[in-house]
Amino acid sequence: MLPEVEKLLRVQHHDQKLNSIKKELADIPLEEEDIRDKLSADRKALEEAKTNLQRVEVAVKTLEIDVETRRDSINKLKVQQFETKKNEEFRRMGIEIERYEAEISELEDKEIELMEEAEKQRKALQEARAKFEENEVSVEEEIEDLGSLKIKLESDYEKETADRQEQASAVEEDLLYGYDRLFKAKAGMAVVGLVDEVCQGCHMKVTKSTVVEVKAEKKVANCENCGRILYWWTDDSVGKNMGDY
Numbered sequence: 680m681l682p683e684v685e686k687l688l689r690v691q692h693h694d695q696k697l698n699s700i701k702k703e704l705a706d707i708p709l710e711e712e713d714i715r716d717k718l719s720a721d722r723k724a725l726e727e728a729k730t731n732l733q734r735v736e737v738a739v740k741t742l743e744i745d746v747e748t749r750r751d752s753i754n755k756l757k758v759q760q761f762e763t764k765k766n767e768e769f770r771r772m773g774i775e776i777e778r779y780e781a782e783i784s785e786l787e788d789k790e791i792e793l794m795e796e797a798e799k800q801r802k803a804l805q806e807a808r809a810k811f812e813e814n815e816v817s818v819e820e821e822i823e824d825l826g827s828l829k830i831k832l833e834s835d836y837e838k839e840t841a842d843r844q845e846q847a848s849a850v851e852e853d854l855l856y857g858y859d860r861l862f863k864a865k866a867g868m869a870v871v872g873l874v875d876e877v878c879q880g881c882h883m884k885v886t887k888s889t890v891v892e893v894k895a896e897k898k899v900a901n902c903e904n905c906g907r908i909l910y911w912w913t914d915d916s917v918g919k920n921m922g923d924y
């Protein structure tokens with residue numbers, strides 16, 4: 680392989696690694712957001728369970744007050760009954776007392792229903808809280824793991840950058856400049872093999888003269904379709920050169 684092309688392949692190898700590390704790093708905040716979203720759904724469920732229980736408990740309290748008010752009224756009526764001398768008044772108060780008693784029994788039936796409902800809500804709240812707390816721990820762990828991954832990737836990135844610089848410094852300036860432009864324009868594939876007269880970048884057949892040029896390995900040759908730098912691909916051309924990295 681032409682030494683210049685071989686050097687560029689090494690540079691490209693580092694550049695591709697750098698790209699993939701960059702992508703992984705860019706994904707971390709998104710992953711973190713996904714993880715936190717999971718917890719926010721659990722937090723919402725917990726808040727809802729709390730509100731539901733509160734609502735039932737308030738309803739029970741209201742019923743208790745309603746019952747209490749009627750009991751007071753009954754007690755007052757009983758005192759008045761005791762004090763009155765008029766039969767008609769006594770009878771009327773008796774009817775009122777019965778009405779209050781009937782209302783109390785109705786309210787107490789409702790109260791029992793609501794207390795059963797409260798019991799259900801209390802259980803639901805317990806479950807929601809347990810789920811939230813469990814996930815809170817696992818979310819914290821996942822976030823921590825992401826933090827460690829980020830540190831590792833940043834250090835990998837630094838190392839790759841240094842290695843890339845070292846390889847790039849061995850390449851002639853104009854050639855490196857052209858390579859850089861190609862690498863950016865061609866989605867991270869600037870130097871590609873020529874296999875059976877086909878450019879492995881654009882998958883088009885190149886002309887005979889290009890084939891001859893590439894095979895000769897006398898100067899840097901480009902694909903006339905996509906402009907990528909070509910090297911003569913053999914079974915061990917990549918293996919042999921990549922083995923050094």
Ligand SMILES: [Zn+2]
Pocket residue numbers: 878879880881882883902903904905906907
């Ligand atoms: Zn091409």
